[in-house]
Amino acid sequence: MLKLVDLNKQYSLSNLIIKKNISKVLANQNFIMGKEVNILEKKLKSITKSKYCLTVSSGTDALLISLMAINLKPGDEVIVPSFTYVSPVEAIVRLGALPVFVDICNENGNIDTSLIEKEITKKTKAIIFVNLFGSICNITKLKKIKNKNKKIFFIEDAAQSFGAKFKNYNSCNTLDISCTSFFPTKNLGCYGDGGAIFTNLKHIYNSSKMIREHGQKIKYHHDIVGIGGRLDTIQASILLAKLKSFKSEIILRKSNFKYYNQLIDKQNLSLKINFKIGKIKFPAEGSPNYASYNIFVRPEVRKKLITFLKKNKIASTIYYPKIIPDHKPYKKYLKTKQKLRNSEFVSKRILSLPFGPYIKQKEISYVVNILGKFFRKISH
Numbered sequence: 426m427l428k429l430v431d432l433n434k435q436y437s438l439s440n441l442i443i444k445k446n447i448s449k450v451l452a453n454q455n456f457i458m459g460k461e462v463n464i465l466e467k468k469l470k471s472i473t474k475s476k477y478c479l480t481v482s483s484g485t486d487a488l489l490i491s492l493m494a495i496n497l498k499p500g501d502e503v504i505v506p507s508f509t510y511v512s513p514v515e516a517i518v519r520l521g522a523l524p525v526f527v528d529i530c531n532e533n534g535n536i537d538t539s540l541i542e543k544e545i546t547k548k549t550k551a552i553i554f555v556n557l558f559g560s561i562c563n564i565t566k567l568k569k570i571k572n573k574n575k576k577i578f579f580i581e582d583a584a585q586s587f588g589a590k591f592k593n594y595n596s597c598n599t600l601d602i603s604c605t606s607f608f609p610t611k612n613l614g615c616y617g618d619g620g621a622i623f624t625n626l627k628h629i630y631n632s633s634k635m636i637r638e639h640g641q642k643i644k645y646h647h648d649i650v651g652i653g654g655r656l657d658t659i660q661a662s663i664l665l666a667k668l669k670s671f672k673s674e675i676i677l678r679k680s681n682f683k684y685y686n687q688l689i690d691k692q693n694l695s696l697k698i699n700f701k702i703g704k705i706k707f708p709a710e711g712s713p714n715y716a717s718y719n720i721f722v723r724p725e726v727r728k729k730l731i732t733f734l735k736k737n738k739i740a741s742t743i744y745y746p747k748i749i750p751d752h753k754p755y756k757k758y759l760k761t762k763q764k765l766r767n768s769e770f771v772s773k774r775i776l777s778l779p780f781g782p783y784i785k786q787k788e789i790s791y792v793v794n795i796l797g798k799f800f801r802k803i804s805h
């Protein structure tokens with residue numbers, strides 16, 4: 426089976442250094458907040474040029490800690506895209522605050538910045554913008570909104586965009602706070618759960634640091650409510666090993682992404698054929714990190730295509746099959762008659778194909794040939 430994300434090749438190339446790094450932690454027995462955590466935070470700061478970095482237990486906890494650090498209270502509102510992974514909405518609701526859904530734009534699947542201001546009220550405490558599939562939101566437009574609404578915290582969900590850029594902005598150093606994930610299949614992934622928070626605001630860094638450690642500055646003196654949100658030293662040591670190939674892997678991703686596009690165009694399976702199949706576009710001013718390769722297919726054929734791919738030993742998945750307000754716990758936050766057209770459109774059509782830095786050209790070519798076979802078959 427051609428996997429959606431195959432981590433074996435990366436492991437076979439880096440296993441010596443990964444094993445060496447893990448062995449060092451085992452020898453030192455510093456499993457919690459060992460020196461590797463500190464070294465990693467310094468490296469992540471220098472990559473993003475962010476003033477502060479705190480590694481944490483997951484991307485979801487990075488969002489939760491950030492919202493706790495801005496003192497999000499029950500009844501406060503947070504603007505979020507309606508098409509995203511669930512974590513940002515989950516974190517808002519866990520703190521008793523209210524998610525306010527905004528549709529995505531049809532350019533790149535990120536929050537439609539032209540719709541944000543209409544949703545700002547006196548209760549708006551934060552805006553979480555999600556950089557889906559490694560493509561950063563339009564930071565210039567978001568900065569303009571920020572300048573008019575200085576008290577609102579702009580939080581970047583960079584779980585999928587670490588290593589990407591928008592103009593001169595590095596992902597994880599864009600507006601007030603940024604959160605990323607080191608989930609194993611992310612561009613920079615560990616071998617378990619992990620994440621990080623970035624900010625240039627000292628007070629946010631200080632409170633996030635306390636929240637990460639059960640609300641304490643001094644051991645067993647809990648001044649605020651926190652969580653157990655630290656990154657394991659073993660995971661930090663794995664990330665340090667993987668950072669060595671991170672930049673070159675983005676270059677490989679880019680060339681594999683382009684190769685997919687070329688072959689899809691060659692097979693004449695492009696967007697112009699009534700959304701039969703189409704590539705997600707990236708904004709011209711952005712430089713994505715090529716986190717995944719997605720196509721659009723008509724809703725009535727998507728299920729058949731997934732079965733056909735599976736029969737031909739190709740894995741695929743849907744990121745994401747439902748918009749957030751269609752999930753049971755989040756339905757009640759949708760305003761009556763609110764239309765989320767682009768979110769609905771994308772969730773019904775999107776399909777993710779096998780991808781990664783080490784996927785072989787012949788594997789990409791096999792996937793595209795099977796796609797061609799499928800679409801020729803259904804058009805007869």
Ligand SMILES: Cc1ncc(COP(=O)(O)O)c(C=O)c1O
Pocket residue numbers: 483484485486509510512513555582584585605606607608618619620
């Ligand atoms: C957009 C987005 N936000 C948040 C998360 C949460 O990260 P984690 O799985 O590390 O909790 C993910 C992870 O898949 C994500 O894709």
